[in-house]
Amino acid sequence: MPTIEVVKLYGAAWSVYVRIARLALEEKEVKYDLVEVDVFAETGVPKEHLTRHPFGRIPAFEHGDFRLYETGAIVRYIDDAFPGRKLQPTDPRARAKVNQIVGMLDAYAYRTLVWDIYVESVVSVREGRLANQAKIAAALPRAAVCLSELTRLSDSRGFLIGDGVTLADLYAAPIFACFMQAPEAALLMQGCGKLTDWWQRFATRDSMSRTSP
Ligand SMILES: N[C@@H](CCC(=O)N[C@@H](CS)C(=O)NCC(=O)O)C(=O)O
Secondary structure, X not given: OOOXXXXXXXXXXXXXXXXXXXXXXXXXOOOOEEEEOOOOOOOOOOHHXXXXXXXXXXXXXXXXXXXXXXXXXXXXXHHHHOOOXXXXXXXXXXXXXXXXXXXXXXXXXXXXXXXXXHHXXXXXXHOOOOXXXXXXXXXXXXXXXXXXXXXXXXXXXXXXXXXXXXXXXXXXXXXXXXXOOOOHHHHHOOOOHHHHHHHHHHOOOHHHHHOOO
16 A cells, blocks of 8 residues: 655645645645644744744645745645646746746735735724825835736636646735735726636635635
8 A cells, every 4th residue: 555645734824825835735636734833923933833944934835754845846846746637837838927927926916916905905904003005005006017917928718827727826816815805906907807807717716715714
């Protein structure tokens, strides 16, 4: 009997990056345990977590005795190591476009759409803090560039790239799940009909409901 190597993801359900990794596991139908780690604990990042992730971030990943951190490495490993639908196209240009979108979301859209808009506009109000309007205002032009680039780079065949789910969708969806709750999203999404259609379809996937925070 082959030994079954247990898959563990360390993190928290609220985290955008943890959700990206969970979506990859769900889409590949890989069984996993989500092990709760509070990186914002008053006592600091738990010591044992720093052995998994020296920078104290989430997620961290284990498959048997194989350990990884960095979401980009985790989702590509999940795609390569497990059977099931492929989350990366084999065509070089389609694959490059998926990687370009992933890089763009990681480097620019995550901070702008999640931290500068969603956290300031939605989370601050929920937690009884005043929204930092200057931060939101400064983020709006950057958000517009992120959205117009995502529109320009994506296809219109049901998914961001091609006609199947890819890492581009898995990175974009958790960011959109936050951003679309912000009142600023309505105006910013005007003229992004392709993205609105994509989001309405993608938000209803089983993997999205199973990873809902
Ligand atoms: N480059 C990391 C980023 C992960 C990341 O920033 N995770 C957030 C949660 S969504 C985190 O751990 N934040 C804790 C902190 O900023 O101290 C990756 O791709 O995994």
